[in-house]
Amino acid sequence: MKIFSKKKDLKDCLLAHRSDNKTVGFVPTMGALHSGHLSLIKEAQQKNDIVVVSLFVNPTQFDSAEDLKKYPKTIKNDIELLDSVSCDILFTPSVEEIYENNISSENFNFDGLEHQMEGKFRKGHFNGVGTVVKTLFKIVAPHKAYFGQKDFQQLQIIKKMVEKHSLKVEVKGCPIFRQPDGLAMSSRNVRLSKKQKAAAPFVYKVLQEVRIKFNTQSVLEITQWVEGQFKNHPTLQLEYFTVADEKSLESIETKEGFKKYRAFIAVFADEIRLIDNLQLENL
Numbered sequence: 005m006k007i008f009s010k011k012k013d014l015k016d017c018l019l020a021h022r023s024d025n026k027t028v029g030f031v032p033t034m035g036a037l038h039s040g041h042l043s044l045i046k047e048a049q050q051k052n053d054i055v056v057v058s059l060f061v062n063p064t065q066f067d068s069a070e071d072l073k074k075y076p077k078t079i080k081n082d083i084e085l086l087d088s089v090s091c092d093i094l095f096t097p098s099v100e101e102i103y104e105n106n107i108s109s110e111n112f113n114f115d116g117l118e119h120q121m122e123g124k125f126r127k128g129h130f131n132g133v134g135t136v137v138k139t140l141f142k143i144v145a146p147h148k149a150y151f152g153q154k155d156f157q158q159l160q161i162i163k164k165m166v167e168k169h170s171l172k173v174e175v176k177g178c179p180i181f182r183q184p185d186g187l188a189m190s191s192r193n194v195r196l197s198k199k200q201k202a203a204a205p206f207v208y209k210v211l212q213e214v215r216i217k218f219n220t221q222s223v224l225e226i227t228q229w230v231e232g233q234f235k236n237h238p239t240l241q242l243e244y245f246t247v248a249d250e251k252s253l254e255s256i257e258t259k260e261g262f263k264k265y266r267a268f269i270a271v272f273a274d275e276i277r278l279i280d281n282l283q284l285e286n287l
Contacts, residue, residue, distance in 0.1 A: 005087055007094045011143050014095050018056070018144065026053035030146035030173075032137060035059040036076040036191035037085045040181035044150040045089055047178055056144050057086060058095040060102060064109045065132030070275075076194050095144070102139055109135045114164045120253040121246060121268050122157050122279070133158055134165050141166075141173055148174045152181065154188045156266060156281045157253055180280075182208065188280045200273040203239035207271050210234075211282040214247075214267045218284045223247050223257055234271070243270040243277070247284065259286055 008014040018028060029052030031044045041057075048055045059082060066072035079096070086094055099107060109131035112118070118130040141149065151159045159177045166175055181189045186208035187201075196204060210233050217226050227245060234242035246255040250264040259265065265284045270277060 005083075005091050005094055007083070007096060009096050009098065009101065011097065011101060014056075014093070014143065017093065018054070021054050027148070028052060028144065028146045029055045030058070030140070030144045030149040031055065032058045032060075032140050032149065032151075034061045034075065034191065035082050036078050036194065037082045038181075038189050038191065038193075040152055040154070040189035042085060042089050043181045044152060044178050045086075045091055047176070048148065048150050049089075052148060054092050056093045056095060056146065057091050058097070058140055058144070060095075060097055060136065060140075062102075062132060062136040063099060063107060064103075064135055065129050067126045067129055074195070076191055102136065110138070112165060113168070114161045115168075117157065117161050117164055117253050120157065120248065120255070121244065122270070125243060125270070130158070130161050134161065137162055138165060138169065138171070141171055146173050148176055150176050150178055152179075153177050154180045154190065154280065156250075156268070160250075160253060186212075188278075190278065192276055192278070195276050196273060200239055200276065203237075204273060204278060206233075206237070206240060207269060207278060207280050208282075211267055211269060211280060215282055215284055218247070218259075218265070218267075218286075223259070230269070239273055240278075241272045243272055245269045250283070261286070 029048030031048055033041055045055060045057060061075055063072055109128060112131055112134040123130055153159060163175045166173060185205040187205045210230060214226055230245045231242060234240055246268050247265055248255050248268055250266050263286060265286055266281050267284055268281045270279045
């Protein structure tokens, strides 16, 4: 595996590959890699000749300086994991390399997608995401880029950014990678205590029950049921739950035929924030 920290060196390497008409797949990450990231890399390897993984903790997408400070950094383990799946190229730029002398976000218009769910609770988050992903796309210039559906809102926003800015990259959403107990894999999971790890799979169990109830109950009834499940939970505190249209991400009150819906949830285990989502069947 080749490792680059400078944009120019990476571009020169990729230029040589492109001259041989090789396709480039890209998996952007913030490190603290786990099996979910590896599943994205393996998907990229199946569909591309060369796979680039970036490891960059982006400061502009954190609405909390404390959260940024505590974000897990495991570079040695990350490199070992990437070697284990025969990753081709790792890009590990510094903040200065990405932002130069201006650590700030571009202001984006994502046609309202940014104002739903996460956008209501994390001010400026998606401007930061859009800024770094757009920058990385310009550096790597991949044919395809791969993102997990755990951050479904982020996935839809990146697709919207690509569309509105006419970027020549195909954005692929990949299924959520879960632990055997159902907990969605996340870099933040390593910060969970033993007690929190035991409690966290409850989030997915609730979503599974929501999927069943969606066939027979109203959205209001389901929402009230979910809120009741967390009201007196000893470990987990509900931040939000909503059923939303997959395309617009707008919360719904009633179902309509021929539309795809998804349940979204955010939960706190003390200061550690967990998010998850599940597609619902509109029968």
